[in-house]
Amino acid sequence: xxxxxxxxxxxxxxxxxxxxxxxxxxxxxxxxxxxxxxxxxxxxxxxxxxxxxxxxxxxxxxxxxxxxxxxxxxxxxxxxxxxxxxxxxxxxxxxxxxxxxxxxxxxxxxxxxxxxxxxxxxxxxxxxxxxxxxxxxxxxxxxxxxxxxxxxxxxxxxxxxxxxxxxxxxxxxxxxxxxxxxxxxxxxxxxxxxxxxxxxxxxxxxxxxxxxxxxxxxxxxxxxxxxxxxxxxxxxxxxxxxxxxxxxxxxxxxxxxxxxxxxxxxxxxxxxxxxxxxxxxxxxxxxxxxxxxxxxxxxxxxx
Amino acid sequence: xxxxxxxxxxxxxxxxxxxxxxxxxxxxxxxxxxxxxxxxxxxxxxxxxxxxxxxxxxxxxxxxxxxxxxxxxxxxxxxxxxxxxxxxxxxxxxxxxxxxxxxxxxxxxxxxxxxxxxxxxxxxxxxxxxxxxxxxxxxxxxxxxxxxxxxxxxxxxxxxxxxxxxxxxxxxxxxxxxxxxxxxxxxxxxxxxxxxxxxxxxxxxxxxxxxxxxxxxxxxxxxxxxxxxxxxxxxxxxxxxxxxxxxxxxxxxxxxxxxxxxxxxxxxxxxxxxxxxxxxxxxxxxxxxxx
Numbered sequence: 360x361x362x363x364x365x366x367x368x369x370x371x372x373x374x375x376x377x378x379x380x381x382x383x384x385x386x387x388x389x390x391x392x393x394x395x396x397x398x399x400x401x402x403x404x405x406x407x408x409x410x411x412x413x414x415x416x417x418x419x420x421x422x423x424x425x426x427x428x429x430x431x432x433x434x435x436x437x438x439x440x441x442x443x444x445x446x447x448x449x450x451x452x453x454x455x456x457x458x459x460x461x462x463x464x465x466x467x468x469x470x471x472x473x474x475x476x477x478x479x480x481x482x483x484x485x486x487x488x489x490x491x492x493x494x495x496x497x498x499x500x501x502x503x504x505x506x507x508x509x510x511x512x513x514x515x516x517x518x519x520x521x522x523x524x525x526x527x528x529x530x531x532x533x534x535x536x537x538x539x540x541x542x543x544x545x546x547x548x549x550x551x552x553x554x555x556x557x558x559x560x561x562x563x564x565x566x567x568x569x570x571x572x573x574x575x576x577x578x579x580x581x582x583x584x585x586x587x588x589x590x591x592x593x594x595x596x597x598x599x600x601x602x603x604x605x606x607x608x609x610x611x612x613x614x615x616x617x618x619x620x621x622x623x624x625x626x627x628x629x630x631x632x633x634x635x636x637x638x639x640x641x642x643x644x645x646x647x648x649x650x651x652x653x654x655x656x657x658x659x660x661x662x
Numbered sequence: 663x664x665x666x667x668x669x670x671x672x673x674x675x676x677x678x679x680x681x682x683x684x685x686x687x688x689x690x691x692x693x694x695x696x697x698x699x700x701x702x703x704x705x706x707x708x709x710x711x712x713x714x715x716x717x718x719x720x721x722x723x724x725x726x727x728x729x730x731x732x733x734x735x736x737x738x739x740x741x742x743x744x745x746x747x748x749x750x751x752x753x754x755x756x757x758x759x760x761x762x763x764x765x766x767x768x769x770x771x772x773x774x775x776x777x778x779x780x781x782x783x784x785x786x787x788x789x790x791x792x793x794x795x796x797x798x799x800x801x802x803x804x805x806x807x808x809x810x811x812x813x814x815x816x817x818x819x820x821x822x823x824x825x826x827x828x829x830x831x832x833x834x835x836x837x838x839x840x841x842x843x844x845x846x847x848x849x850x851x852x853x854x855x856x857x858x859x860x861x862x863x864x865x866x867x868x869x870x871x872x873x874x875x876x877x878x879x880x881x882x883x884x885x886x887x888x889x890x891x892x893x894x895x896x897x898x899x900x901x902x903x904x905x906x907x908x909x910x911x912x913x914x915x916x917x918x919x920x921x922x923x924x925x926x927x928x929x930x931x932x933x934x935x936x937x938x939x940x941x942x943x944x945x946x947x948x949x950x951x952x953x
Contacts, residue, residue, distance in 0.1 A: 372789070372793075373789075373792055373793050373796050374796065376789070376790070376793035376796075377793055377796045377797045380793065380794070380797065381797060381801075381802070381805065384802070384805045384806070384809065385805065387809055388805060388808050388809035389808070389809070493934065493937065493938065493941075494934065496937060497881065497930055497933040497934035497937050498930055499885055499888055499889070499926060499929050499930065499933070501889060501892055501908070502908060502922070502926035502929060502930065505908065505911075505912060505915065505922045505926065506922070506923070506926065508915055509915055509919055509922060509923075513915055513916050513919075520915075597798075603798075603800045603893075604800075604889050604892065604893070607892075607893060608912075615800075618798070618800065618801050618804070619800075619804060619893060622801060622804045622805050622808055623804070623808055625808070630801070630805075633798075633801065634797060634798075634801065637796070637797065637798045637801070638796040638797065641795070641796045642796055
């Protein structure tokens with residue numbers, strides 16, 4: 360119990376730290392009022408907008424006011440879209456979540472299958488799959504996206520190259536996402552299975568005449584699950600960052616695209632909302648991995 | 663090159679050496695070519711990478727005109743794609759090496775310090791590193807680049823600021839493990855100063871793990887640089903960079919397939935080669951991982 364409290368406090372501190380770092384960086388980056396006013400605005404117009412948004416106050420006052428609002432669940436009002444920052448963010452999150460779930464599912468299936476086949480059969484199978492995995496790991500995802508567009512949209516006219524209207528427009532971005540997520544999963548699956556192979560329980564099962572397939576299914580997979588879960592959780596947490604390039608290539612209206620726009624327009628409330636969400640996901644995924652540890656392996660207990 | 667038939671079981675040390683060479687030859691060749699292109703692009707490139715020629719816009723591969731062979735065709739401004747590709751290698755490698763060196767030295771020093779002074783300063787450093795890792799990489803990088811203006815040095819700064827925690831964590835973990843070793847106790851008992859203890863006894867142990875991480879990070883940094891240039895946040899035009907070449911080519915995807923194909927292929931080959939090198943280094947420096 361004490362462990363859970365400490366971990367949660369640490370997690371909250373990490374999120375607060377991330378908010379602070381980004382807050383400072385955004386204010387050093389320039390004057391949002393000048394961007395809202397546009398390139399032809401006079402100094403007086405810029406000053407008026409700054410006063411309106413409260414950007415003329417000392418930095419620490421702005422920071423404390425921001426935190427005070429945050430604590431009450433107020434994420435602020437987007438400088439660019441005439442909406443609350445949270446509403447702007449949520450309207451985009453829908454798209455990224457859809458892409459993340461299909462991409463991650465595909466990656467998980469591919470990664471587990473590849474890793475299992477490599478560990479189980481070895482030899483030529485392992486060498487070929489390892490080459491595929493190393494290749495995929497070195498493949499720039501945005502380049503793969505462009506190639507898929509070149510082949511399946513431009514040349515074959517099978518699938519749309521952008522947009523988000525039908526399920527068809529999800530296929531190419533999903534494959535692109537999965538391509539950079541699955542190699543790490545395949546490697547860790549193979550490695551953790553191979554690590555478990557020389558264990559005593561495997562020898563015992565074999566000695567009592569248990570068929571190989573059953574040993575793999577009943578013993579090895581379950582015991583090899585821990586490292587796989589950790590990597591999978593971490594990857595889920597990196598998804599928002601990883602989505603930026605994929606979403607740019609396919610003009611997918613998700614959080615990744617919003618991130619680039621909001622940072623370049625210095626739209627502080629929106630950027631901070633993204634940071635908070637990303638940090639919470641990151642910290643939460645790590646916490647979740649720790650919790651799953653104790654479920655999968657009763658020897659791991661919370662101190 | 664190896665003369666052994668494919669699939670033949672290697673016998674003895676000679677066979678093993680031959681097999682290792684066969685696996686290492688392609689990455690070594692790719693890295694060698696890339697280094698040559700980065701160091702002396704002028705000797706290899708058939709023409710000026712910046713020279714535009716509007717009469718020769720979007721020419722396909724192997725176009726011959728005016729005593730010139732455009733091996734990989736030309737881009738939307740009539741520039742030679744092969745020459746731009748060769749000059750772009752320098753940007754890629756220079757950025758990646760500078761970023762890894764900067765982040766490795768800063769992160770390594772941070773981790774070493776944190777591991778040695780575990781309370782106070784050390785705890786503060788590691789909390790900062792953890793916090794940095796919770797901020798999405800691209801968001802922070804774009805923010806820094808917006809702040810300082812897009813240019814190559816800015817890209818390097820952004821990469822260093824966002825990736826030092828990776829090295830700090832490794833250095834921290836290795837330092838913690840090393841300072842418990844008996845030889846460190848012995849050195850301390852023999853009256854070593856803190857500085858001597860750190861630099862003579864602990865540092866050598868963390869450098870090998872940092873070297874492995876660093877090599878693999880070179881590949882990641884090449885990818886990040888290309889990704890940032892693709893978003894228009896790296897080297898500015900007309901400087902040829904693989905990422906910005908891909909961004910330029912995106913507009914011509916329906917008419918000039920070569921513009922997105924070759925810069926991506928170069929990027930893929932180099933990243934793959936460096937990754938293979940990193941994997942190899944890992945098995946050499948970390949014998950425990952050897953199968």
